[in-house]
Amino acid sequence: MSILITGGAGYIGSHIAHELVDRGDDVVILDNLSTGVRENVPAKAEFVQGNVGDRDTLSALFKAHQIDAVMHFAGSIVVPESVENPLKYYDNNTAVTRTLLEACVAESIDKFVFSSTAAVYGMPHADELPVTEKTPTVPINPYGRSKLMTEWMLQDISHAHDFRYVALRYFNVAGADPSGRTGQSTPAATHLIKVACQAALGVREQLGVFGTDYETRDGTCVRDYIHVTDLAKVHLLALDALQAGSPSRVLNCGYGRGFTVREVIDSVRRVSSVDFVTHDLERRAGDPPELIANAGELRAQFNWQPEHDDLDHIVETALKWERRMMR
Numbered sequence: 560m561s562i563l564i565t566g567g568a569g570y571i572g573s574h575i576a577h578e579l580v581d582r583g584d585d586v587v588i589l590d591n592l593s594t595g596v597r598e599n600v601p602a603k604a605e606f607v608q609g610n611v612g613d614r615d616t617l618s619a620l621f622k623a624h625q626i627d628a629v630m631h632f633a634g635s636i637v638v639p640e641s642v643e644n645p646l647k648y649y650d651n652n653t654a655v656t657r658t659l660l661e662a663c664v665a666e667s668i669d670k671f672v673f674s675s676t677a678a679v680y681g682m683p684h685a686d687e688l689p690v691t692e693k694t695p696t697v698p699i700n701p702y703g704r705s706k707l708m709t710e711w712m713l714q715d716i717s718h719a720h721d722f723r724y725v726a727l728r729y730f731n732v733a734g735a736d737p738s739g740r741t742g743q744s745t746p747a748a749t750h751l752i753k754v755a756c757q758a759a760l761g762v763r764e765q766l767g768v769f770g771t772d773y774e775t776r777d778g779t780c781v782r783d784y785i786h787v788t789d790l791a792k793v794h795l796l797a798l799d800a801l802q803a804g805s806p807s808r809v810l811n812c813g814y815g816r817g818f819t820v821r822e823v824i825d826s827v828r829r830v831s832s833v834d835f836v837t838h839d840l841e842r843r844a845g846d847p848p849e850l851i852a853n854a855g856e857l858r859a860q861f862n863w864q865p866e867h868d869d870l871d872h873i874v875e876t877a878l879k880w881e882r883r884m885m886r
């Protein structure tokens with residue numbers, strides 16, 4: 560297949576690009592390098608630098624390449640920034656995607672894989688955990704809303720046109736390609752495992768723990784951390800299912816178990832053998848106490864068999880990548 564990957568120079572998109580190239584698919588990447596890194600793109604992929612929201616760029620790209628399917632990773636992803644600058648998120652996540660979808664419909668591209676997020680669930684109640692795809696979607700920040708609006712566009716388009724999609728609701732994506740080809744390279748990334756690894760390596764002096772008074776086993780928030788390589792495999796399965804004619808789907812992507820912030824920090828200390836400093840801080844606004852996926856649907860639909868479901872292994876690959884970035 561010939562696949563357009565938007566945001567393919569970014570953290571998650573570059574992992575999928577490598578997997579697709581490995582199995583012999585043709586990959587075209589469209590990325591404006593706002594947070595992505597050119598070096599993380601596989602050598603065998605064609606790279607186009609440009610904005611997904613630019614209709615002329617899209618038309619030229621679709622004219623130059625016979626694209627069979629689109630995988631859409633490009634977007635803005637920092638939750639607190641979305642609260643401060645909501646219009647950036649409704650533009651770069653919702654409006655830009657609308658332009659991309661318009662181009663897909665015009666070009667009769669009927670297969671689409673979308674990076675959605677667990678943030679669409681907002682603050683699920685304790686009795687709603689682990690969340691299923693049927694748990695009400697009540698996002699509490701512009702980031703989550705901008706992504707949910709895209710899910711709605713996809714649903715409506717799939718009813719109106721010959722168009723099928725898989726929207727993957729990622730939980731907390733972490734780790735790096737075990738063979739070291741790519742990883743989380745955005746210096747200002749805020750994800751817990753990334754910043755904890757930076758603290759272990761002395762890139763940052765300390766790590767703040769946002770909130771220690773939650774009703775969880777040690778008072779800190781619980782998240783479902785999924786290794787990026789297992790998530791990449793899900794994308795390949797989603798693409799193959801669409802290619803085989805399967806209907807549109809929305810699927811949670813997690814392992815179905817959670818770790819507290821303190822458990823993650825213990826893991827990073829254990830794996831790095833560095834007892835870095837942490838400070839307890841106030842709760843961060845908008846953090847749900849616990850977010851765990853019910854991933855039963857994903858396993859049932861795609862027969863997905865994760866291979867990296869081990870917190871220390873996730874941390875080990877993230878740490879290895881962080882060391883490489885220091886060179």
Ligand SMILES: NC(=O)c1ccc[n+]([C@@H]2O[C@H](COP(=O)([O-])OP(=O)(O)OC[C@H]3O[C@@H](n4cnc5c(N)ncnc54)[C@H](O)[C@@H]3O)[C@@H](O)[C@H]2O)c1
Nearest residue numbers: 566568569570571590591592593594595611633634674732
């Ligand atoms: N990282 C996570 O834990 C997580 C969790 C849930 C969902 N997601 C979603 O997964 C997707 C990928 O996230 P990531 O962690 O790889 O982020 P990232 O910032 O590393 O990757 C995003 C990529 O898109 C590019 N980009 C952004 N806007 C663009 C535009 N208008 N035109 C062209 N390129 C553009 C960036 O340069 C970057 O390469 C995002 O849509 C994000 O919302 C990520």
Ligand SMILES: O=c1ccn([C@@H]2O[C@H](COP(=O)(O)OP(=O)(O)O[C@H]3O[C@H](CO)[C@H](O)[C@H](O)[C@H]3O)[C@@H](O)[C@H]2O)c(=O)[nH]1
Nearest residue numbers: 636676677678730749750751754767768769780820843846
């Ligand atoms: O320096 C830090 C960073 C994080 N945390 C805590 O660690 C947990 C995980 O935080 P992350 O920032 O790593 O990720 P989130 O759980 O906030 O994830 C949200 O933002 C992501 C994108 O950044 C994804 O979209 C995801 O789906 C969405 O729920 C949270 O309890 C957070 O408060 C800290 O204590 N200190």
